[in-house]
Amino acid sequence: xxxxxxxxxxxxxxxxxxxxxxxxxxxxxxxxxxxxxxxxxxxxxxxxxxxxxxxxxxxxxxxxxxxxxxxxxxxxxxxxxxxxxxxxxxxxxxxxxxxxxxxxxxxxxxxxxxxxxxxxxxxxxxxxxxxxxxxxxxxxxxxxxxxxxxxxxxxxxxxxxxxxxxxxxxxxxxxxxxxxxxxxxxxxxxxxxxxxxxxxxxxxxxxxxxxxx
Amino acid sequence: xxxxxxxxxxxxxxxxxxxxxxxxxxxxxxxxxxxxxxxxxxxxxxxxxxxxxxxxxxxxxxxxxxxxxxxxxxxxxxxxxxxxxxxxxxxxxxxxxxxxxxxxxxxxxxxxxxxxxxxxxxxxxxxxxxxxxxxxxxxxxxxxxxxxxxxxxxxxxxxxxxxxxxxxxxxxxxxxxxxxxxxxxxxxxxxxxxxxxxxxxxxxxxxxxxxxx
DNA sequence: ACTCGGGGTTACCGCAAGTAACATGCACGT
DNA sequence: ACGTGCATGTTACTTGCGGTAACCCCGAGT
Numbered sequence: 001x002x003x004x005x006x007x008x009x010x011x012x013x014x015x016x017x018x019x020x021x022x023x024x025x026x027x028x029x030x031x032x033x034x035x036x037x038x039x040x041x042x043x044x045x046x047x048x049x050x051x052x053x054x055x056x057x058x059x060x061x062x063x064x065x066x067x068x069x070x071x072x073x074x075x076x077x078x079x080x081x082x083x084x085x086x087x088x089x090x091x092x093x094x095x096x097x098x099x100x101x102x103x104x105x106x107x108x109x110x111x112x113x114x115x116x117x118x119x120x121x122x123x124x125x126x127x128x129x130x131x132x133x134x135x136x137x138x139x140x141x142x143x144x145x146x147x148x149x150x151x152x153x154x155x156x157x158x159x160x161x162x163x164x165x166x167x168x169x170x171x172x173x174x175x176x177x178x179x180x181x182x183x184x185x186x187x188x189x190x191x192x193x194x195x196x197x198x199x200x201x202x203x204x205x206x207x208x209x210x211x212x213x
Numbered sequence: 214x215x216x217x218x219x220x221x222x223x224x225x226x227x228x229x230x231x232x233x234x235x236x237x238x239x240x241x242x243x244x245x246x247x248x249x250x251x252x253x254x255x256x257x258x259x260x261x262x263x264x265x266x267x268x269x270x271x272x273x274x275x276x277x278x279x280x281x282x283x284x285x286x287x288x289x290x291x292x293x294x295x296x297x298x299x300x301x302x303x304x305x306x307x308x309x310x311x312x313x314x315x316x317x318x319x320x321x322x323x324x325x326x327x328x329x330x331x332x333x334x335x336x337x338x339x340x341x342x343x344x345x346x347x348x349x350x351x352x353x354x355x356x357x358x359x360x361x362x363x364x365x366x367x368x369x370x371x372x373x374x375x376x377x378x379x380x381x382x383x384x385x386x387x388x389x390x391x392x393x394x395x396x397x398x399x400x401x402x403x404x405x406x407x408x409x410x411x412x413x414x415x416x417x418x419x420x421x422x423x424x425x426x
Numbered sequence: 427a428c429t430c431g432g433g434g435t436t437a438c439c440g441c442a443a444g445t446a447a448c449a450t451g452c453a454c455g456t
Numbered sequence: 457a458c459g460t461g462c463a464t465g466t467t468a469c470t471t472g473c474g475g476t477a478a479c480c481c482c483g484a485g486t
Contacts, residue, residue, distance in 0.1 A: 016433090036473060047435060049476075058474065087415070135386060150417045158397055162405040163414060166387040173348060173382020174375055184371055192375040199412015201376060202300070204363045226463090249442060260466060265444065 017054055017064075020044050024065055029107045033114050037061075063133075069108050070134045073101055074141060081145055088194060095190045099175050103186065106179060113172075135172060139165035167197065230267055230277075233257050237278055242320045246327050250274075276346075282321050283347045286314055287354060294358055301407060308403045312388050316399065319392060326385075348385060352378035380410065 023044035027035045037058060041048045055061040080093040102109040112134045143164025146152075152159050170193065178189050236257035240248045250271060254261045268274035293306040315322040326345045356377025359365075365372050383406065391402050 013432095037475085038473075046433090048474085049436095050434070052475065053433085136390065139386065139390060146414075149420055150414075151420045152413075152417055158401075159405050159408070161396060162387055162391075162402060163409050165390040166383040166406055166409055167414075169386020169389075170379040170383035172386065173352065174379040176382075177349065177352060177378040178375075183374065188371075189375060192372050193379055195372070196376050196379055197409070197412075198415040199410075200365075201359075201363075201380075202411040204365055207362055207364045229464090250444085251442075259464090261443085262445075262467095263465065266464085271443070 020051065020054055021061075021065060021068065024061060025068075028065065028111055029105075032107070033111050066112055066133065069112055070137060073098075073112075073134070074137060076101065077138065078141070081142075088198070091197060092190050092194050095171055095193055096186065098171055099178070099186050099189065102175050102179060109179075113176075135168055136165075139168040142168055170196070233259075233264065233267055234274075234278060234281065237274060238281075241278065241324055245320070246324050279325055279346065282325055283350060286311075286325075286347070287350060289314065290351065291354070294355075301411070304410060305403050305407050308384055308406055309399065311384055312391070312399050312402065315388050315392060322392075326389075348381055349378075352381040355381055383409070 020040075024035075024040045027040045027043045031039060037048050037051055040061070041051050044051075051061060055064060076097050077094055080097040081090060083090055083093055085093070113132045140161075141164070143161040146163055147157050147160035150156070150160070174189065174193055178184070178186075184192075233253075237248075237253045240253045240256045244252060250261050250264055253274070254264050257264075264274060268277060289310050290307055293310040294303060296303055296306055298306070325347045353374075354377070356374040359376055360370050360373030363369070363373070387402065387406055391397070391399075397405075
């Protein structure tokens, strides 16, 4: 049958692709984001041109790899964000989910934040798109949730987008720093960040003797 | 005299170094972060090995280059942070200073956030240090200001550090996204971010019909 | 029997990082 | 005046990576 045939071919190609991605995953997790195409091909038991046939170029492979992990992480985050609980609890759950993920698999995290490096772009200098797609996607996702659930008055959608990206950036930078220095427990970090979002910065009193920050 | 001699040599070497850095700056700003050592050497009117004598490797050159810009930006930020005004105004001034800087010279900004890529690190996987040094330095600086001016009770120093890195991350991610999409004016962005820091997220009401975010 | 297409390989190109070995010129001690 | 350093510079090379061209093999369809 024509359809089954076509399906077989498709599944075969897709299975290959998944095998290659898994091999690439192992190598990237072992050797870091600088893993060479040769190394990945060797791990998969084949040679370079096949990788290029499947993914076009290194950027394509890395994008496919990143998409898998990004999708997985975003699913967890959505779950935490949609849990039935009050706002503060959900914010804390989401922060904790993200931090757990980067804590459990720092190599994956590092790879996602440091994507293909795009060799040299033309002098167009695509500033604004250089950031890791993961950050952008998380920002948009969060913006959407905020925008559809909170009543922010006129201009609320735009505000939600700013906040989405801002909060994600806060989470990311704090998490990155925390992962390197481990200055406190994860729970404390989550609490501190939630406190920040809850306006404790504005509410805090000045220290004696000078104008407060 | 021995000292004068040594001084002359030092100043000569340092002047050379500055000339090279300025040439490198021009090339990086023109060709992007992927500029080759050959191109930089050519711009400086010399050849590769001299660059290597001065900076060790590409990472060294890029680090030196980044330090210059980072120092300059941090000076502006410190000025905004230390201005005589109330807390909210200072926060807004600092945000605006940062955003002005990245808006005025996006190439510099992009270069600073996407440093040398450190080829392949040993499997130690130095997670936590991969982030741009600029972000770390800004975070520490802000943490210090917060810690020394705000009365945050017990554990306040740690809280200040978390907030410093978190706020810087927020500023960075929002700025990066804003630079790419330009969804609003700079002033609006500053206002929105300050509102976020002032707890409007926690204070906002739910939209009709469901539990709020 | 034949060709045709998917999956595979070897061998190569171009280019960039980094280095070794060689040249040049200018100040010094003798 | 003369060699001796030493900083400054060059050419020419090695290595390793991304990417590609050309060829190969084998099973299926006619």
